[in-house]
Amino acid sequence: MLHEKTIDHLLTIHEIYHEPNVREYARGHEILERYQDAKLIEVVSHNQIPELFGFEGSVEDWLWNKKNVLILGTKKALSARPNTRSSHWVAPSQSNGCTMSCSYCYVPRRKGYANPITTFVNIEQIMGYLSRHAGRQGKKLLPDAIDPEYWVYEIGENGDCSADAAICNNVKDLIGLFRDLPNAKLTFATKFVNRDMLSYEPQRKTRIRFSLMPHAMSKLVDVRTTPISDRIAVINEFYEAGYEVNVSFAPVIYYEGWLDDWRKLFSEMNEVLNDEVKQQLATEIIFLTHNEPLHNVNMLWHPKAEEVLWRPDIQQVKYSQTGQRNVRYKNNLKRELVDELINLCTQMIPHCQIRYAF
Numbered sequence: 001m002l003h004e005k006t007i008d009h010l011l012t013i014h015e016i017y018h019e020p021n022v023r024e025y026a027r028g029h030e031i032l033e034r035y036q037d038a039k040l041i042e043v044v045s046h047n048q049i050p051e052l053f054g055f056e057g058s059v060e061d062w063l064w065n066k067k068n069v070l071i072l073g074t075k076k077a078l079s080a081r082p083n084t085r086s087s088h089w090v091a092p093s094q095s096n097g098c099t100m101s102c103s104y105c106y107v108p109r110r111k112g113y114a115n116p117i118t119t120f121v122n123i124e125q126i127m128g129y130l131s132r133h134a135g136r137q138g139k140k141l142l143p144d145a146i147d148p149e150y151w152v153y154e155i156g157e158n159g160d161c162s163a164d165a166a167i168c169n170n171v172k173d174l175i176g177l178f179r180d181l182p183n184a185k186l187t188f189a190t191k192f193v194n195r196d197m198l199s200y201e202p203q204r205k206t207r208i209r210f211s212l213m214p215h216a217m218s219k220l221v222d223v224r225t226t227p228i229s230d231r232i233a234v235i236n237e238f239y240e241a242g243y244e245v246n247v248s249f250a251p252v253i254y255y256e257g258w259l260d261d262w263r264k265l266f267s268e269m270n271e272v273l274n275d276e277v278k279q280q281l282a283t284e285i286i287f288l289t290h291n292e293p294l295h296n297v298n299m300l301w302h303p304k305a306e307e308v309l310w311r312p313d314i315q316q317v318k319y320s321q322t323g324q325r326n327v328r329y330k331n332n333l334k335r336e337l338v339d340e341l342i343n344l345c346t347q348m349i350p351h352c353q354i355r356y357a358f
């Protein structure tokens with residue numbers, strides 16, 4: 001069973017940091033039963049574990065931590081944040097952190113790189129909040145670029161839901177909830193193929209977005225993720241299993257010969273995806289942004305990737321909404337690159353709607 005091996009390769013939980021009351025929740029109890037051999041370490045709060053978070057001092061350990069450590073806690077503040085472009089709302093997270101280690105990942109910008117998965121065990125409260133929130137929105141009356149019919153909730157902003165689904169049923173339960181909500185749909189982007197999710201019966205009320213980029217680049221920067229060809233190969237099956245399946249071209253990284261590699265990727269998509277899938281396909285195009293502290297720490301463990309990610313000669317500073325000093329491609333260059341990739345999409349994958357590109 002290939003997928004079992006893949007999940008085992010990704011996660012072998014040996015240590016669980018947990019808030020004192022997680023056993024009081026059915027999900028917490030279930031997870032602790034599942035990983036009975038793991039060493040338990042009680043902590044006051046899931047986000048106060050200095051030996052696990054941050055950039056300092058963990059560089060040799062963080063891949064080990066991401067594979068072997070799980071954190072259990074409860075999500076305290078439940079709120080849905082208004083969003084634009086790929087969803088109307090960002091749902092309160094059912095987890096944060098990730099077992100994979102993409103060099104450009106923005107999750108460590110807040111939490112530091114050694115950020116193993118934190119699973120929130122109060123999933124019933126999270127789902128109750130979401131039901132009430134969706135209920136208050138009423139029927140969505142006008143189609144828009146996000147969705148023709150439903151309010152869309154993003155659930156994967158702080159991690160990768162397909163990897164989370166290898167730990168417990170939080171994602172399965174959310175997919176079940178949205179299947180039954182009359183006016184709402186959920187969405188998340190992923191870089192991991194978890195075939196167990198083919199049995200979740202989303203009935204087109206979950207939009208999964210497989211992140212794609214040229215193979216060679218993905219091999220360099222998407223550390224511990226599912227290979228690109230395997231992500232493309234499973235798209236038809238996810239559609240048949242009831243998902244709306246989109247793709248996400250993110251992050252787009254510029255290098256000598258980049259467009260030729262995108263051409264090959266689009267050819268592969270055209271060969272593999274069936275007509276029904278192509279007719280419902282949409283994408284977002286998001287060019288790379290990077291971050292100085294992340295660059296500095298990446299130099300300590302994966303400097304090769306930084307040769308393509310950190311390019312001061314063609315990048316400029318951009319302050320984020322939270323005041324972080326990030327970099328992105330210089331305006332003039334970026335405009336050209338965005339146009340070139342959009343043109344290539346229009347030529348080679350004209351059936352694929354582009355939701356937005358920047």
Ligand code: SF4
Pocket residue numbers: 097098099100101102104105106107158159160191225
């Ligand atoms: S899969 Fe997503 S969340 Fe995980 S490391 Fe990669 S970019 Fe970050």
